[in-house]
Amino acid sequence: MPNVRAYAAQQGSGYSLMLFNLDENNAATIFVGIANAPAKSYSGSITTYDRAIYDQSETGVWAAPTAQSIGTVTLPLAVTLPPWSMNVITFR
Secondary structure, rough: OOOOOEEEEEEEOEEEEEEEEEEOOOOOOEEEEOOOOOOOOEEEEEEEHHHHHHHHHOOOOOOOOEEEEEEEEEEEEEEEEEOEEEEEEEEE
8 A cells, every 4th residue: 555654663562553544535444453462352542633634724723633442453453544644543
């Protein structure tokens, strides 16, 4: 996927991933897995700042990123990244 950038870090017994979709017009669906992870399932959350939020700034609205729990997830996990977005996924 040439328009997706991924960065990861271990955080205690969990993991954080920063995923960027550089395509300004199209969502990207990817599968997230962690090689040699000690667990097969984690409690997850995702925080997203996307084009729709950014576009509000044209009218003087500076909206915060959206944050949501994604519950207990089993890896690999399918994630859809909105167009032109920054996404932080945390697994604990």
